[in-house]
Amino acid sequence: MSTTAATAKLSAQRTRVPRRPRLVSAELLKLRKRRGLVLSGLALSVLPMIVAYTVLLIVHAANPVKHGPAGGLQNLSDSMDVLTTLSGIAAILIGATLGAGDLSSGLFRELVVTGRSRLALFAARIPAGLALAWTLAGTGFAITATASMVFAGSLEAPSATLLVESAAWLALMTALSLVLALGISSAVGSRGTTIGVVLGWQIVAAPILLHIKTLGSLREGLLGAATERLQPAALLHDARMVPMSIAASVLVILLWTVVPLALGAWRTSTRDA
Amino acid sequence: MENTQYVVETSGLTKRFGERVAVANVDLRVPRGSAFGYLGPNGAGKTTLIRMLLGLTHASAGTMQLLGRPVPRERAAALARVGAIVEEPRFLGHLTGRENLTVIAAAREREAHARIDGALARVGLSERADERVKRYSLGMRQRLGVARSLLADPELLILDEPTNGLDPAGIHEFRDMIRGFVAEGRTVLLSSHLLDEVEKICDEVAIVDQGKVVAQGPIAELAATGKQTILIATSDDEQALAILSEHRAVESVTTESAGMRVTLDPESDAAGDDISRRLVLAGLAIRRFEPARRSLEQRFLEITSRLEDAA
Numbered sequence: 096m097s098t099t100a101a102t103a104k105l106s107a108q109r110t111r112v113p114r115r116p117r118l119v120s121a122e123l124l125k126l127r128k129r130r131g132l133v134l135s136g137l138a139l140s141v142l143p144m145i146v147a148y149t150v151l152l153i154v155h156a157a158n159p160v161k162h163g164p165a166g167g168l169q170n171l172s173d174s175m176d177v178l179t180t181l182s183g184i185a186a187i188l189i190g191a192t193l194g195a196g197d198l199s200s201g202l203f204r205e206l207v208v209t210g211r212s213r214l215a216l217f218a219a220r221i222p223a224g225l226a227l228a229w230t231l232a233g234t235g236f237a238i239t240a241t242a243s244m245v246f247a248g249s250l251e252a253p254s255a256t257l258l259v260e261s262a263a264w265l266a267l268m269t270a271l272s273l274v275l276a277l278g279i280s281s282a283v284g285s286r287g288t289t290i291g292v293v294l295g296w297q298i299v300a301a302p303i304l305l306h307i308k309t310l311g312s313l314r315e316g317l318l319g320a321a322t323e324r325l326q327p328a329a330l331l332h333d334a335r336m337v338p339m340s341i342a343a344s345v346l347v348i349l350l351w352t353v354v355p356l357a358l359g360a361w362r363t364s365t366r367d368a
Numbered sequence: 369m370e371n372t373q374y375v376v377e378t379s380g381l382t383k384r385f386g387e388r389v390a391v392a393n394v395d396l397r398v399p400r401g402s403a404f405g406y407l408g409p410n411g412a413g414k415t416t417l418i419r420m421l422l423g424l425t426h427a428s429a430g431t432m433q434l435l436g437r438p439v440p441r442e443r444a445a446a447l448a449r450v451g452a453i454v455e456e457p458r459f460l461g462h463l464t465g466r467e468n469l470t471v472i473a474a475a476r477e478r479e480a481h482a483r484i485d486g487a488l489a490r491v492g493l494s495e496r497a498d499e500r501v502k503r504y505s506l507g508m509r510q511r512l513g514v515a516r517s518l519l520a521d522p523e524l525l526i527l528d529e530p531t532n533g534l535d536p537a538g539i540h541e542f543r544d545m546i547r548g549f550v551a552e553g554r555t556v557l558l559s560s561h562l563l564d565e566v567e568k569i570c571d572e573v574a575i576v577d578q579g580k581v582v583a584q585g586p587i588a589e590l591a592a593t594g595k596q597t598i599l600i601a602t603s604d605d606e607q608a609l610a611i612l613s614e615h616r617a618v619e620s621v622t623t624e625s626a627g628m629r630v631t632l633d634p635e636s637d638a639a640g641d642d643i644s645r646r647l648v649l650a651g652l653a654i655r656r657f658e659p660a661r662r663s664l665e666q667r668f669l670e671i672t673s674r675l676e677d678a679a
Contacts, residue, residue: 204424
């Protein structure tokens with residue numbers, strides 16, 4: 096068979112398929128099939144909300160005088176603290192897996208061999224990670240919001256506006272944790288190292304630095320200070336630790352988003368596969 | 369552009385890792401529609417060259433063209449019609465075979481999705497396609513690797529040590545598969561350290577050693593060049609040995625059960641005729657006088673040992 100004839104035959108075998116974001120779908124497929132990751136995400140984002148409201152309901156039912164209703168604004172505020180932290184951890188796990196998973200499995204090499212742009216391969220990870228992280232956080236939030244409304248009893252129930260603001264706040268915090276972990280993990284190439292570094296920073300180091308008042312306005316550069324500025328007032332327990340303008344907080348958040356992603360994208364583009 | 373005579377062309381291609389030169393000034397031409405062997409001992413720089421061709425690592429110097437397109441400048445367009453297995457094919461163990469192909473198809477042109485079932489059938493994995501890859505044997509993974517490279521509908525298949533870890537039946541099957549690809553008009557660039565394997569599968573070969581291509585061409589031509597060997601048996605081998613050892617064209621004589629294996633200086637034309645004449649004039653009856661069938665292995669060993677001597 097001549098080359099020309101063979102090429103014509105091979106071309107004829109090709110059929111059209113519908114247009115859709117295939118790389119993102121593929122990234123999401125890789126993520127959602129990791130049972131351990133999905134179960135960890137559920138255990139962090141959903142299970143604590145179910146357990147917390149179940150306990151609140153039980154203690155209220157056992158002693159209504161001593162323990163108030165399970166719902167209401169105050170319980171929403173408390174549970175949002177927990178949900179934000181734990182969904183952030185879940186997002187870090189997802190981001191670290193997205194950034195280093197292909198490298199550690201050797202699949203990155205196979206993807207590069209397709210000729211697809213390395214930047215496109217990197218970029219597809221972001222929406223896929225957000226889709227999973229937001230699904231998990233959203234499920235946890237749905238439980239929290241529903242319980243705070245349904246079980247408010249005699250307490251003040253959260254307004255629809257506050258619920259929307261809280262959802263947006265949670266989405267922002269989850270997304271920031273995800274992109275931070277994704278960027279670092281893509282740059283470092285190690286899931287374990289990324290989880291350790293980002294969790295250590297987010298859970299331990301950054302909160303300690305935020306509380307050191309002698310650092311003054313330097314603290315405005317911390318992600319925690321910037322996000323606190325955008326936190327719905329009704330969810331705050333105390334006064335804001337670092338006074339700063341909304342514009343400054345948006346700028347700091349943008350920097351904490353762009354820099355890790357740029358670092359991850361650069362390393363993905365330049366590393367030997 | 370797509371019908372160039374050579375599917376791979378490199379010029380002065382070089383890769384350095386610090387002081388060490390892994391690929392040294394390689395000029396390689398792989399003809400379209402052939403099975404081309406890239407043959408060399410372990411550590412000769414075969415995989416490094418393939419990794420440069422595929423854009424997995426940068427070249428230190430030189431130029432490359434894949435399917436007539438310069439790489440890395442037009443790498444995406446060139447690799448769209450290239451399928452490759454580099455070293456051991458890697459997969460996500462928690463996904464099924466079909467899902468692994470789906471992931472790679474997503475990175476290729478849209479039509480790649482439609483080729484998944486056909487590719488799985490081609491390598492005989494349709495029945496096991498929905499099992500997780502972590503349960504696959506090494507042979508099944510190799511076949512899945514081939515199926516994955518077929519998603520590109522490749523004009524060029526680059527296979528790096530593809531028979532590593534396969535049992536004899538698997539190797540035989542693999543050999544047939546590769547010849548089938550060539551029969552379809554595809555080109556196969558096969559990198560291997562297994563001489564016998566390359567000789568059985570390939571039409572042309574480049575022999576590489578210490579990062580350099582030391583010989584290149586059709587296998588039959590390559591094997592025929594170099595030192596000439598003649599198998600001789602006479603009525604009195606001791607006397608024949610004395611005659612042979614005095615002949616200036618004879619480089620070495622090895623005594624075997626069926627006679628003698630005589631290696632001649634490749635520069636000496638008609639040395640065989642002269643030897644036979646001298647043996648007859650000495651009154652010996654010649655029972656056997658035939659050129660030994662030269663294999664690629666002999667040529668390969670000659671070339672690589674010559675290099676070792678020079679070093």
